[in-house]
Amino acid sequence: MIASHYVYWTFFALMLIGLYVVISHGNLLKKLIGLSLFQVGVFLFYIGLGKRDGGSAPIISDDVETYSHPLPQVLILTAIVVGVATLAVGLALAVRIFEAYGTVEEDEVLERDSADRVAEHDRERAAEHDGGGT
Amino acid sequence: MTGQLPVLQVAAPLLCAPLCVLLRSRLVAWLLFLAAALSSLACAVWLAERVDRSGALRYAMGDWQAPYGIEFVVNGFNTPVLLLVSLSAVVVAVYSRRSVEAELDSRRAPLLYACLCLALAGLLGLAITGDVFNAFVFLEISSLSTYTMIAMGRRRQALLAGFRYLVIGTIGATFLLIGIGLAYAVTGTLNMADLAGRLTGGHDNRALQAAVVFVFVGLAVKMAVFPLHAWLPAAYGEAPSAVSTFVAATGTKVAIYVFCRFAFTVFGASLVFGSMPVDRIALLLACLGILAGSAAACFQDDLRYVLAWSSVAQVGYIVAGVGLATTAGVSAAYLHMIMHAVTKAALFAIAGLLLLRLGSVRLSALAGIGRRMPWTFAAFVVAGLGLVGVPPTAGFVSKWALVTALIERDQWPVLVAMLAGSLLALVYIGRVVEVAWFREPPDGAEARRSPASMVAAIWFLVLLSLYFGIDASLPAHLADAAAEALLGKGGG
Numbered sequence: 001m002i003a004s005h006y007v008y009w010t011f012f013a014l015m016l017i018g019l020y021v022v023i024s025h026g027n028l029l030k031k032l033i034g035l036s037l038f039q040v041g042v043f044l045f046y047i048g049l050g051k052r053d054g055g056s057a058p059i060i061s062d063d064v065e066t067y068s069h070p071l072p073q074v075l076i077l078t079a080i081v082v083g084v085a086t087l088a089v090g091l092a093l094a095v096r097i098f099e100a101y102g103t104v105e106e107d108e109v110l111e112r113d114s115a116d117r118v119a120e121h122d123r124e125r126a127a128e129h130d131g132g133g134t
Numbered sequence: 135m136t137g138q139l140p141v142l143q144v145a146a147p148l149l150c151a152p153l154c155v156l157l158r159s160r161l162v163a164w165l166l167f168l169a170a171a172l173s174s175l176a177c178a179v180w181l182a183e184r185v186d187r188s189g190a191l192r193y194a195m196g197d198w199q200a201p202y203g204i205e206f207v208v209n210g211f212n213t214p215v216l217l218l219v220s221l222s223a224v225v226v227a228v229y230s231r232r233s234v235e236a237e238l239d240s241r242r243a244p245l246l247y248a249c250l251c252l253a254l255a256g257l258l259g260l261a262i263t264g265d266v267f268n269a270f271v272f273l274e275i276s277s278l279s280t281y282t283m284i285a286m287g288r289r290r291q292a293l294l295a296g297f298r299y300l301v302i303g304t305i306g307a308t309f310l311l312i313g314i315g316l317a318y319a320v321t322g323t324l325n326m327a328d329l330a331g332r333l334t335g336g337h338d339n340r341a342l343q344a345a346v347v348f349v350f351v352g353l354a355v356k357m358a359v360f361p362l363h364a365w366l367p368a369a370y371g372e373a374p375s376a377v378s379t380f381v382a383a384t385g386t387k388v389a390i391y392v393f394c395r396f397a398f399t400v401f402g403a404s405l406v407f408g409s410m411p412v413d414r415i416a417l418l419l420a421c422l423g424i425l426a427g428s429a430a431a432c433f434q435d436d437l438r439y440v441l442a443w444s445s446v447a448q449v450g451y452i453v454a455g456v457g458l459a460t461t462a463g464v465s466a467a468y469l470h471m472i473m474h475a476v477t478k479a480a481l482f483a484i485a486g487l488l489l490l491r492l493g494s495v496r497l498s499a500l501a502g503i504g505r506r507m508p509w510t511f512a513a514f515v516v517a518g519l520g521l522v523g524v525p526p527t528a529g530f531v532s533k534w535a536l537v538t539a540l541i542e543r544d545q546w547p548v549l550v551a552m553l554a555g556s557l558l559a560l561v562y563i564g565r566v567v568e569v570a571w572f573r574e575p576p577d578g579a580e581a582r583r584s585p586a587s588m589v590a591a592i593w594f595l596v597l598l599s600l601y602f603g604i605d606a607s608l609p610a611h612l613a614d615a616a617a618e619a620l621l622g623k624g625g626g
Contacts, residue, residue: 097293
C-alpha cells in the first residue's frame with residue numbers, strides 16, 4: 001500500500017509539513033511559506049492523479065499510445081494563479097503590518113494591540129474620574 | 135439576449151472591478167459599483183421570476199455542453215441566494231457612498247469599490263455555478279477580495295484581522311480543493327449534476343468519504359461554524375463599515391448555500407446523512423456555536439464585536455436547520471438565512487453610522503445616544519429585537535419555522551440551546567440598550583450629522599425586516615421552493 005502509492009504519501013506529507021509550518025510559526029512570512037507549501041502539495045496531488053505509467057504529454061502523435069490526462073494539469077494552472085494571488089495579498093498585508101507595527105511576529109503584534117487596549121481603557125477611566133470630580 | 139442573463143449577472147460586476155481601478159475616481163468607482171449591483175439585482179429578479187414560472191435554467195458557458203464545459207444552473211435552491219446577495223449589494227452601494235468617504239482617503243476608495251465588485255462577482259458566481267472546480271475559483275475570488283477589504287479598516291488591528299482570515303480562509307479553500315480532487319479521482323467529472331449521477335452507489339469508497347470530509351471541513355471554515363469561527367469576530371469588527379455590512383449579510387450565507395448544494399445535490403443525502411454522521415455533527419456544532427457565540431457576545435465591549443459574535447451564534451441556527459436534513463429544516467434554514475441577513479446588515483449599518491458620528495462604537499462611547507439620536511437608536515432596537523426573535527420582527531418568523539422543524543424531529547437538546555441562545559441575545563442587545571438609553575450622555579460631545587443616504591439604507595433594511603415579520607409570504611415561498619429543489623430529485 002505504502003510502496004505502490006508512494007507518490008500520494010509524498011504529496012500528503014508535503015501538505016502536512018506545510019500545514020504544520022502555518023500552525024507552529026508565529027512569523028507571518030513563515031506562515032505564508034507554509035501556506036504555499038501546503039498548496040503546492042495539493043497541486044502535485046492533482047497532477048499525480050492525471051499521470052499514467054509511460055504516458056506522454058497530451059499532444060496527439062502517431063507513435064504515442066498512452067497519454068497523461070491533461071484536465072488535472074489545466075485545473076492546476078488555474079489553482080496556481082489563485083495560489084500566487086493569495087501569496088501576493090498575504091505578502092502585501094505582511095508589509096503593511098510591518099509598516100504599522102514594526103514587526104512581523106504575530107505575538108509581538110498582539111502584545112502591542114493589548115497594550116493599546118489597556119491604554120485606551122485607562123484613558124476612559126481617567127475621563128470618568130474627571131467627570132465625577134467636576 | 136435574455137438567454138445570456140445568467141452569465142451577465144456575474145460578468146457585469148467582474149468587468150466593473152478593473153474599471154474602478156483604472157479610472158481612479160471615487161465618484162466613478164462608486165457609480166460603477168452601484169451600476170453593477172443594480173444590474174445584478176435586475177438579472178436576479180428576472181431569473182427568479184423565470185425559474186418560478188418554468189423551472190430550472192441551464193447555461194452552457196461558451197456553448198460547451200455539460201458535463202465537458204462549465205455550466206451555470208439557476209434553480210429554486212439558488213434564486214434566494216442570488217436575490218439576497220444582489221439586494222444586499224444595492225443597499226450597501228447606497229450606504230457606502232458617504233461611509234467610505236468618511237473612512238478611507240480618496241486614493242484608496244476606488245480600490246475598495248473594485249474589491250466590492252469582485253466580492254459581488256465571486257459570491258454570485260459561487261451561487262450560480264454548476265461546476266465544482268468553478269465553485270472553488272469563485273470562492274477564492276470572493277475570499278481574496280474580502281481579505282483585502284477587511285485589511286482596509288480604520289485601525290491597524292484590521293491588518294492582522296485580514297491576514298489571519300487570509301491564512302485560515304486559504305487553508306479552508308485548499309481543503310475544498312483536496313475534496314474536489316478526491317471526488318474527481320473517484321468519478322472523473324467536475325459537473326455537479328454529473329457527479330451526483332455517478333455517485334449513486336459506492337458509499338463504502340474511502341476516497342469518496344474523505345472527499346466529503348475535506349469539502350465540508352473546508353466549507354465550515356467559510357461558514358464560520360464553531361469551532362472554525364476564530365477569524366470572524368475580528369474580521370467583521372475591524373473592516374470598514376460598508377464592508378462589514380456587505381460581508382455580514384452575504385459571506386457566510388453563500389458558503390452555507392454551497393454546503394447545502396454539495397450535501398443534497400452532489401454527494402446526496404443518503405451518503406452524507408445516512409452512511410456518514412454529518413447531520414449529528416452539524417447539530418452538535420450548531421448547539422455549541424449558538425451557546426458559545428451568544429455567550430461571548432455578552433462580554434464584548436465594542437458594539438461591532440458584539441454583532442460579530444452574534445453572527446457566529448446565528449450561523450449555528452442555520453446549520454441546525456440544515457443538519458435536520460428534512461424539508462421543513464432546510465426551508466427554515468433558508469428562511470433564517472434571509473431574515474438574519476437583513477437584520478444583521480441593518481445592525482452593522484447602524485454601527486457604521488454610529489462610528490461615523492461618534493468616532494467610536496465602544497459601549498462606553500455609546501452612553502446616552504438613545505436620547506441624542508432617538509431615531510437611530512429606535513432602528514437599533516427594532517433590528518436588535520429581530521436578533522432575539524420577538525414578534526413582529528423577521529427573526530421571529532424564521533425562529534418559529536426552525537422550532538417547528540426541530541419539534542417535528544424531536545430534537546429537544548437543540549431546541550433548548552436555541553432558547554438559551556435567544557435569551558442570551560436578549561442579554562447582549564439589552565446591555566447595549568441599557569448603556570444607550572439609561573446612562574448620561576457625556577457633556578459637550580458634538581455629534582456629526584447623519585448622511586441621508588446612510589439613514590435611508592438603514593431604514594430600508596429595518597422596515598424590510600418588519601415587513602417580513604408581518605407578511606413573510608415572499609421569503610417563505612422562496613425558502614420552500616429552495617428546500618423542494620434541494621431535497622426533491624436532485625435537480626442538479
